[in-house]
Amino acid sequence: AGGGSGPVPGDGTDPPAPERVLFPPTFSVSEIKNKQRRHFMFLRWKQQQRKEKLALKKKRRKEREALGDKAPPKAIPKTIENQRVYDETTVDPNDEEVAFDEATDEFAPYFNRQTVPKILITTSDRPRGRTVRFCEQLATVIPNSHVYYRRGLALKRIIPQCIARDFTDLIVINEDRKIPNGLVLSHLPDGPTAHFRMSSVRLRKEIKRKGKEPTEHVPEVILNNFTTRLGHSIGRMFAALFPHDPQFIGRQVATFHNQRDYIFFRFHRYIFKSEKKVGIQELGPRFTLKLRSLQKGTFDSKFGEYEWIHKRREMDTSRRKFHL
Amino acid sequence: CPQVVWSMLGNRQFCSYKMTTKTQNFCRNEYNLTGLCNRSSCPLANSQYATVREEKGRCYLYMKTIERAAFPRRLWERVLLSKNYEKALEEIDENLIYWPRFIRHKCKQRFTKITQYLIRIRKLTLKRQRKLVPLRRKIERRENRREEKALIAAQLDNAIEKELLERLKQDTYGDIYNFPIHAFDKALQQQDAESESESDAEREEEDDDEDEDKREFVEAEDSELSDFEDMDKLETSSEEEQEEEEEVEKKASHSKSKGKAPLKGPARRKRPYIEIEYEEETEPSTKTKAA
Numbered sequence: 371a372g373g374g375s376g377p378v379p380g381d382g383t384d385p386p387a388p389e390r391v392l393f394p395p396t397f398s399v400s401e402i403k404n405k406q407r408r409h410f411m412f413l414r415w416k417q418q419q420r421k422e423k424l425a426l427k428k429k430r431r432k433e434r435e436a437l438g439d440k441a442p443p444k445a446i447p448k449t450i451e452n453q454r455v456y457d458e459t460t461v462d463p464n465d466e467e468v469a470f471d472e473a474t475d476e477f478a479p480y481f482n483r484q485t486v487p488k489i490l491i492t493t494s495d496r497p498r499g500r501t502v503r504f505c506e507q508l509a510t511v512i513p514n515s516h517v518y519y520r521r522g523l524a525l526k527r528i529i530p531q532c533i534a535r536d537f538t539d540l541i542v543i544n545e546d547r548k549i550p551n552g553l554v555l556s557h558l559p560d561g562p563t564a565h566f567r568m569s570s571v572r573l574r575k576e577i578k579r580k581g582k583e584p585t586e587h588v589p590e591v592i593l594n595n596f597t598t599r600l601g602h603s604i605g606r607m608f609a610a611l612f613p614h615d616p617q618f619i620g621r622q623v624a625t626f627h628n629q630r631d632y633i634f635f636r637f638h639r640y641i642f643k644s645e646k647k648v649g650i651q652e653l654g655p656r657f658t659l660k661l662r663s664l665q666k667g668t669f670d671s672k673f674g675e676y677e678w679i680h681k682r683r684e685m686d687t688s689r690r691k692f693h694l
Numbered sequence: 695c696p697q698v699v700w701s702m703l704g705n706r707q708f709c710s711y712k713m714t715t716k717t718q719n720f721c722r723n724e725y726n727l728t729g730l731c732n733r734s735s736c737p738l739a740n741s742q743y744a745t746v747r748e749e750k751g752r753c754y755l756y757m758k759t760i761e762r763a764a765f766p767r768r769l770w771e772r773v774l775l776s777k778n779y780e781k782a783l784e785e786i787d788e789n790l791i792y793w794p795r796f797i798r799h800k801c802k803q804r805f806t807k808i809t810q811y812l813i814r815i816r817k818l819t820l821k822r823q824r825k826l827v828p829l830r831r832k833i834e835r836r837e838n839r840r841e842e843k844a845l846i847a848a849q850l851d852n853a854i855e856k857e858l859l860e861r862l863k864q865d866t867y868g869d870i871y872n873f874p875i876h877a878f879d880k881a882l883q884q885q886d887a888e889s890e891s892e893s894d895a896e897r898e899e900e901d902d903d904e905d906e907d908k909r910e911f912v913e914a915e916d917s918e919l920s921d922f923e924d925m926d927k928l929e930t931s932s933e934e935e936q937e938e939e940e941e942v943e944k945k946a947s948h949s950k951s952k953g954k955a956p957l958k959g960p961a962r963r964k965r966p967y968i969e970i971e972y973e974e975e976t977e978p979s980t981k982t983k984a985a
Contacts, residue, residue, distance in 0.1 A: 451847065495824075524822050569841060592857050618867050623858065629848035632841050636850060640858055642871050648858045650851060658841055682833070 450630065455691040459599040468602070475603075476561040480538070480610045487611055489515035489539045490532055495522055498548040500573070505543060507574055507655045511624060511637050512611055513588050515541075525669050533558055539611055540669075543568070553659060555607060556669050562677065563669045564607060566633075566659040573655055581639050581651040587620020588613050589637070595628040600678055601694035604633075604661060622653070631692045633659040661694060700739035704731065709738075725756060725770065727800045734796055744790055744797050746775070746805040753782065753808055755789055755801065779809060 399415055402408040434441045446452070461468050472478070479485045489512055491505050497520070509515045525542065532540055537558050544552030550571050556563040574583075591612050596605035608626045621641060627634045637654030664678040678693075685693065703709040711723040712731050719731035725745050728735045737743050741760040746753055755773040762769050773789055775782040783802055790798045862871060 449847070522822075567837075569838070590861075592854060594853055594857065618870055623854065625850070625854050625857075627848055627850055627853060630840065630844040632844045634845065634848060634850060636854070638854060640854075642858075642862065645862060645871075646859065648855050648862075650854055650858075658845070660837065660841075 450690060453690045455688060457598050457691075457693070460597050461599055461602045468599070472602075472606070475606075476557055476559075477606045477610050480614075481606075483614055485538055487514060487538045487613055488536060489541060489611060490537045491515055491517045491541045491543070492520050492528075493542065493550075494544045495520055497543075497545050500548055500571075501543060501545045501550045503573055504550055504571060504655060508541070508543075510584050511589070511654045513586070513613055529556075529558070529668050542669075550657075554669060555611075557607060557610060558668065560668060562603065562607065563665040563667070563674070564604060564661060565663045565665070567662055569658050569660070571655065571657040574653070577652055577654075577656065579652070581653045584622060584637060584639075584653050585620055587617040587622060588615065589620065589622035589624045590616040590618070592623055592625040592627070594625065596626075596694060598694060600661075600664065601628060604664070604694065623650075624654075628694050631660060631694050633661070633694070635659065696739050696741050700733055700736065704733060704736060704739060711738075725758075727797065727804060735800075742793065742797075744793065744801055746786070746801050746808060748808045748812065751812055752777075753805060755786055757789065775805070782809075 399408060399411045402411060472481070480487065491509055491512075493501050493505060497505070505517045509517045529540065540554075540556040540558055542554040542556075543550045544554065546552075551568055553566040553568045554563065555566070589612065591609055593605045593609060596602055605626070605628075612624065621639055623638050623640055625634070625636045625638065627636070634656070635658070636652060636656050638650040638652050640648050640650045642648050661678075662680050663676055666675040666677050680693075685691070703712075709721075709731070711721050711726075713720040713722055720729055721731040721736060723737050724747070725737040725743070726735055727737075727743070727745050733739065737745070737758065741758070741763055743758045745756045747756060748754070753775045755775055757771045757773070758769055759771075762771075773785070775785050782805060786801055786805065787798070790801060861867065
């Protein structure tokens with residue numbers, strides 16, 4: 371420590387640091403006991419590191435230019451998406467097994483155009499203003515949907531009634547401390563139930579530069595990045611909310627974009643300015659979902675058969691591993 | 695002896711079960727019958743005392759007599775009361791026969807209260823219970839941070855725009871948007887034979903839609919409308935010019951890809967009439983582009 375702090379006292383007093391500071395090799399900034407001096411030395415060390423880095427960059431760039439055409443191609447930067455751990459359940463578009471499964475699963479009637487989606491939107495008990503408004507806006511976004519108040523009814527009793535009245539999907543928005551924070555999406559005649567955690571909900575008035583109200587036209591649906599089997603089934607669940615034939619006159623599009631297990635929902639109006647440029651304008655609410663569990667039957671938290679539950683200890687171990 | 699106890703604890707000295715408030719004194723002793731700190735309700739200061747307490751949904755009558763005052767372990771005698779309300783009341787009466795009226799009465803009152811709240815518990819458990827799941831701060835923070843980063847990585851606007859353009863290219867919109875050029879280009883480049891019939895069909899369609907009036911109009915002025923309908927109506931040049939059109943279109947597409955939309959309109963429209971000039975102009979540009 372004595373040897374290490376040799377150059378320090380003098381340097382601490384004069385502000386302009388010398389260009390090249392030679393530290394004795396065994397010196398480390400963290401050994402200085404005095405906080406002010408230590409901080410100062412650390413800043414100087416940081417500056418030095420930055421300079422070195424800049425010099426290195428310049429050198430590399432010069433080399434690259436010098437080589438000209440023969441330069442090796444630029445390295446692709448590593449991103450989390452690049453480094454993603456390969457999930458063995460990734461769906462291959464030509465997979466027959468998947469295609470067969472999809473032809474026979476609960477959404478087959480929808481995709482064969484036998485059923486028209488009819489959605490019931492409700493909340494948990496005693497919803498506060500924000501949640502109510504969000505429900506209303508969601509109802510404008512999703513065609514053929516109805517909002518009903520909960521009034522303390524048990525979900526298990528609502529579900530048979532819904533089935534009797536021909537509803538195909540049930541959305542329950544859970545609320546906590548006056549903001550919506552959870553979403554339960556249940557496909558009704560006996561379909562899977564997905565429970566999501568909902569975050570960053572923005573109502574229409576909170577969106578900047580928003581357009582007018584969404585019209586009654588049936589919007590298009592975009593589902594991005596649902597690669598694994600699980601993601602595929604969730605994607606189909608979302609697709610089953612919207613009627614099959616979008617009305618292109620309305621020029622509205624609802625997007626479910628999956629990125630790193632977060633599903634971002636946006637609702638836009640688009641206009642093609644030319645065939646290579648399209649302008650989009652955000653209407654409608656936006657929110658993000660994170661899947662918590664997927665259950666095989668309709669909503670039944672005690673006796674249901676869970677297809678997938680997010681288990682934090684097992685599944686959150688790697689930063690490069692995603693499930694959707 | 696109990697008087698001594700009371701004079702010590704109740705009035706003057708410290709009783710650890712006693713809780714004082716502005717208006718009243720409460721007794722926290724679990725065997726207390728009324729819950730107040732009184733001479734007649736203090737289980738420590740009365741050698742003959744009884745209470746009703748419930749455990750796991752069953753009610754018991756606890757009794758304390760002077761004879762067992764020396765044996766703290768056996769002090770409180772416990773009697774299970776029947777589940778039937780009236781029978782239990784009779785049992786209390788039986789067990790506390792010849793006991794002071796106050797204790798009997800208060801025991802029955804307490805028993806009544808206890809049965810009422812047990813009934814309410816049972817009713818509530820049948821209804822839906824709200825399950826409170828605690829939020830873990832660290833996990834919440836982590837998920838919020840990851841969500842922000844995922845949002846940045848997602849580049850939603852770009853993704854949506856790309857997807858929409860893809861769909862336009864693949865003709866999912868059919869005939870609504872009349873930018874047939876791009877699709878037209880692709881078709882021409884990829885499949886020559888088919889493209890002829892396609893382009894023929896399209897041109898014929900356009901023929902039907904827009905007549906020579908349009909053509910004249912366009913020729914006279916440099917119209918660069920951002921409106922899709924008028925933009926890219928191909929002139930009905932005959933099939934012979936088709937190959938030339940191909941080349942010129944390729945060049946047109948090159949010039950297009952430079953990003954100068956306005957150039958498209960007049961340049962293309964002038965094509966059938968001032969062909970030679972057009973080719974010369976664009977050739978050098980393509981060459982420079984390659985360089």
